[in-house]
Amino acid sequence: MTLPIASQLIPTAADRLALEEQERAERKRRDLAEQRSDANPPDVRIRAWEKLHGLRLPADSAHPVLDVIAVGTRLTLAQVREEQSARAARAAARSPAKDT
Numbered sequence: 119m120t121l122p123i124a125s126q127l128i129p130t131a132a133d134r135l136a137l138e139e140q141e142r143a144e145r146k147r148r149d150l151a152e153q154r155s156d157a158n159p160p161d162v163r164i165r166a167w168e169k170l171h172g173l174r175l176p177a178d179s180a181h182p183v184l185d186v187i188a189v190g191t192r193l194t195l196a197q198v199r200e201e202q203s204a205r206a207a208r209a210a211a212r213s214p215a216k217d218t
Contacts, residue, residue: 146170164191175205184198
């Protein structure tokens with residue numbers, strides 16, 4: 119049995135950078151596929167979009183980014199707004215009622 123040469127075990131800085139870039143590209147490809155997959159329900163697609171872009175779904179139903187989210191997730195604008203409403207309802211249910 120022959121042992122590998124040390125230079126075969128330790129990649130060069132350029133090799134490491136190339137591998138890291140390849141891994142980032144693969145991760146981005148998987149994230150894009152998840153956000154667009156018809157197998158995923160709207161809430162999963164929107165969360166994937168949020169993760170990929172580092173943004174949150176805005177609460178404003180007239181926010182212009184909703185169109186971008188709809189296109190990026192292959193959902194209708196109505197489906198994106200339905201998810202907004204569902205999130206708002208969940209948030210309201212978690213919040214204690216305020217006395218006035």
